[in-house]
Amino acid sequence: MNTTTRIPNTPEDGAGLDQLLAAYFRSEMPTRWPATPVPWAEKPQAGTNHVANPSRKSRWALAASVALLIGGGWYLSGHMTDGKTKQGLDLGTGEAAPPKVIKDHMAPKTKTP
Amino acid sequence: MKANPPAADRRRAEFETLYARHSREVWALAYARWMDADLALDIAQEAFLRLWKHWESADQDIQNPRAWLLRVARNLAEDYAKSSFRRNGTTPPQLMNGVRSREPLPLDQMEQSEAFARIRDTLEEMPPSDRELLTLRYALEYDAGHIAELLGINATAVHMRLSRARQRLADKLTAQGTTAIP
Numbered sequence: 001m002n003t004t005t006r007i008p009n010t011p012e013d014g015a016g017l018d019q020l021l022a023a024y025f026r027s028e029m030p031t032r033w034p035a036t037p038v039p040w041a042e043k044p045q046a047g048t049n050h051v052a053n054p055s056r057k058s059r060w061a062l063a064a065s066v067a068l069l070i071g072g073g074w075y076l077s078g079h080m081t082d083g084k085t086k087q088g089l090d091l092g093t094g095e096a097a098p099p100k101v102i103k104d105h106m107a108p109k110t111k112t113p
Numbered sequence: 114m115k116a117n118p119p120a121a122d123r124r125r126a127e128f129e130t131l132y133a134r135h136s137r138e139v140w141a142l143a144y145a146r147w148m149d150a151d152l153a154l155d156i157a158q159e160a161f162l163r164l165w166k167h168w169e170s171a172d173q174d175i176q177n178p179r180a181w182l183l184r185v186a187r188n189l190a191e192d193y194a195k196s197s198f199r200r201n202g203t204t205p206p207q208l209m210n211g212v213r214s215r216e217p218l219p220l221d222q223m224e225q226s227e228a229f230a231r232i233r234d235t236l237e238e239m240p241p242s243d244r245e246l247l248t249l250r251y252a253l254e255y256d257a258g259h260i261a262e263l264l265g266i267n268a269t270a271v272h273m274r275l276s277r278a279r280q281r282l283a284d285k286l287t288a289q290g291t292t293a294i295p
Contacts, residue, residue, distance in 0.1 A: 017283050018251075023225070024232045025252035028150045029140075036132040037158055039165040040125060 124168060132161055135179050138263060139186045141252055145244040146190040148237055160186040235285045243278040250275060
């Protein structure tokens with residue numbers, strides 16, 4: 001038995017193709033059409049927006065971290081230069097220069113008249 | 114400028130009317146582009162949400178919301194090709210997954226589903242413009258005059274292109290030995 005039926009193509013049986021296509025497209029269309037969207041109901045409440053926005057929150061956290069890093073570095077560097085432990089490096093020999101040499105080098109130069 | 118309550122109500126009513134009248138047309142154009150019913154639904158919803166946003170933000174009114182919606186839907190469908198729709202809009206489901214069944218398929222529907230799968234394959238090989246005509250004709254049951262008005266083309270041209278598209282479909286399906294609807 002031949003189960004393959006020729007697709008209607010002549011004007012006489014064109015209704016068959018129409019029927020086939022209509023059935024196909026009907027099967028593709030959503031059976032239950034979604035209700036009208038209500039964008040006016042999704043509007044965020046004024047005042048809560050800032051708190052709810054996670055990107056804003058993370059930006060603040062990043063800014064605070066950077067400020068802390070810079071402030072900490074500055075604070076520590078101030079401590080180190082005021083103390084006594086810093087030593088310079090003599091570039092000529094690759095050896096650390098004695099503190100006195102550095103002190104002399106850093107001392108304000110007196111202007112000659 | 115903020116709309117006062119009666120104006121806001123009018124706008125909502127207008128929005129609902131537009132959705133009831135034109136959401137299927139918007140869906141049809143998006144469907145014709147990608148042959149994906151769920152993605153087309155997402156695109157249609159996104160187009161309407163953008164219309165609302167435009168109303169809220171823009172000073173100028175849209176003269177022809179139907180044409181605007183169809184244009185936005187077309188652009189969104191094209192954007193999908195560049196994947197920007199994923200980032201800017203809703204997230205569509207997997208694309209081109211073959212024929213999806215919305216209900217369990219008993220054995221007596223197998224033949225029909227095979228025929229539909231072949232129709233789908235054949236439609237995918239056709240130009241999107243032909244698919245637009247076929248979708249509007251068969252999914253929405255629009256006549257040539259209505260399609261012409263929607264697409265802004267001549268009704269005679271719609272007749273000719275529809276006829277050619279049907280002929281091509283029939284030839285391909287016949288060559289594949291597709292069965293008619295059981």
